[in-house]
Amino acid sequence: MKISRHTKILEIINSKDIETQEELAEELRKSGMEITQATVSRDIKExxxxxxxxxxxxxxxATISPTExxxxxxxxxxxxxxxxxxxSVDNFVVVKTITGSGNAAAEAIDSLNLDGIVGTIAGDNTIFILARSKxxxxxxxxKLKKMMNE
Known part of the structure; x- marks a missing residue:
């Protein structure tokens, strides 16, 4: 029972944006599972x-490994x-970094898999990002300015 419930939870979160435990419990109920809030909470931890x-x-x-x-x-x-x-200019975003940090900052941008990015090119202190639209x-x-201030 637990294994099938865990499998269903993973299937749900990979196909829908689930924000709360309540939403997850409701989706599980829709699929025919009798479930409590406490069980959903334990499953999320496990x-x-x-x-x-x-x-x-x-x-x-979402699922993610501790290393990631x-x-x-x-x-x-x-x-x-x-x-x-x-x-930005039109659909280009230009990120200026301290010297020698362009590649590392670009790797951070790429690792976030942000929506709307076609590609990035990194130099020593500048990153060009091509976005899908203005x-x-x-x-x-x-989004990047928010990250910059965190």
């Missing part, structure tokens, strides 16, 4: 689910400590 920022700007449950979490946190720290300026470039600048 599966080591975390909340990540979705492309829509809301948090959702550690690496992602380190890269975000490097990004926030090395970026000097972020600006709107996506603007959204990206806002």
């Amino acid at each position: 599966l080591k689910l975390i909340k990540v920022l979705s492309p829509k700007g809301k948090y959702k449950y 979490v550690f690496l992602s946190n380190k890269l975000v720290a490097i990004f926030s400590q090395t970026v000097i300026n972020i600006d 709107e996506k470039a603007y959204e990206l600048v806002q």
Whole structure:
């Protein structure tokens, strides 16, 4: 029973943006499972689910290995400590970093899998990001500036 429930939970969070335990419990009930809030809470802990920022700007449950979490946190720290300026022109975003940090900051950007990025090119102290549209470039600048200040 537990294994099938865990499998269903993973299937649900991989197909839908689930923000709360209540939403997850409701989805499990829709699939025919009798479940309590306490059981959902225990399952989340056992599966080591975390909340990540979705492309829509809301948090959702996801699976991630401890190594990936550690690496992602380190890269975000490097990004926030090395970026000097972020600006956009049309659908290009330009990120200026301290000398020698462009590649590390670009790796942080790439590891976040942000929506709307076509690709990145990193130099010694500059990163060019091609966004899918002017709107996506603007959204990206806002997200990156938030990261820069964290």
